[in-house]
Amino acid sequence: MKIIAINGSPRGEASNTQTILKAFLKGAAAKGAETEIVLLSKKTIHPCKGCFACWIKTPGVCIQKDDMAELTEKLRACDLLIFASPLYVDCITAQLKTFMDRMLPNVLPNFIKVDGVWRHPRRHGPPPKVGVVCNSGFPQMEHFQVVHHLFERVVKNMHAEIVMEIYRPGGEILRAKNLLLKPLILKYKKLLEKAGKEVVEQGRLSDKLREQLEADIINPDTYIKNANAYWNKQLSKLNEKKS
Numbered sequence: 001m002k003i004i005a006i007n008g009s010p011r012g013e014a015s016n017t018q019t020i021l022k023a024f025l026k027g028a029a030a031k032g033a034e035t036e037i038v039l040l041s042k043k044t045i046h047p048c049k050g051c052f053a054c055w056i057k058t059p060g061v062c063i064q065k066d067d068m069a070e071l072t073e074k075l076r077a078c079d080l081l082i083f084a085s086p087l088y089v090d091c092i093t094a095q096l097k098t099f100m101d102r103m104l105p106n107v108l109p110n111f112i113k114v115d116g117v118w119r120h121p122r123r124h125g126p127p128p129k130v131g132v133v134c135n136s137g138f139p140q141m142e143h144f145q146v147v148h149h150l151f152e153r154v155v156k157n158m159h160a161e162i163v164m165e166i167y168r169p170g171g172e173i174l175r176a177k178n179l180l181l182k183p184l185i186l187k188y189k190k191l192l193e194k195a196g197k198e199v200v201e202q203g204r205l206s207d208k209l210r211e212q213l214e215a216d217i218i219n220p221d222t223y224i225k226n227a228n229a230y231w232n233k234q235l236s237k238l239n240e241k242k243s
């Protein structure tokens with residue numbers, strides 16, 4: 001199984017998204033998967049121009065010469081494509097959205113109806129399975145409502161199927177240096193590894209493991225208290241500098 005994960009965090013290597021992906025893919029690799037993470041923060045991908053040249057003038061190829069050309073080729077050869085992003089304004093980052101807009105050359109212009117819904121036919125072969133990974137600043141699952149619905153729609157357009165969704169509320173906990181939190185973070189990473197193994201072996205993430213992955217790492221009230229203390233400290237440091 002070839003797995004490609006697209007990390008849409010501007011923090012790149014230092015992102016919470018990357019921490020989640022690395023642990024998940026470690027598990028997947030242990031079960032024989034070939035894995036790769038694409039850091040969009042290191043790529044130059046211009047926004048789609050909406051010219052539809054990729055449908056008519058240069059079928060299947062975008063007229064913009066940037067890193068998307070190489071990535072488009074890569075996507076054709078994967079079995080599982082993971083879209084990964086921090087939650088930004090209740091949705092995915094602009095970087096990941098731009099990447100997804102630029103996937104337009106992968107479909108043909110014609111309209112076809114599948115299960116009562118209009119979509120475009122795929123240009124090349126069968127679709128990969130799809131995974132979604134998202135972490136948020138706020139520590140509640142309800143913040144992922146839009147992302148969940150977004151990908152439910154996106155996979156219809158891709159003629160694909162979602163086989164795993166990993167949502168991490170209060171994701172900033174993953175960068176905590178506090179020694180007391182280390183074992184809790186390690187336990188979460190082990191669950192991610194287990195998820196990676198499960199997806200390779202069973203083809204999808206079980207509801208049981210998904211629920212375990214969504215459980216609080218620490219009490220949300222404590223998380224909020226610490227977050228407010230952190231931001232207040234940063235602000236008072238700034239005020240001290242000014243005075």
Ligand SMILES: Cc1cc2nc3c(=O)[nH]c(=O)nc-3n(C[C@H](O)[C@H](O)[C@H](O)COP(=O)(O)O)c2cc1C
Nearest residue numbers: 009015016017086087088089090136137138171172
């Ligand atoms: C511009 C911006 C918008 C954000 N919007 C939200 C939001 O709507 N809801 C939320 O819970 N967190 C929001 N966050 C917080 C991030 O989701 C959070 O810091 C996350 O852990 C970052 O993950 P990363 O390290 O993978 O980039 C936002 C952060 C930024 C910078």
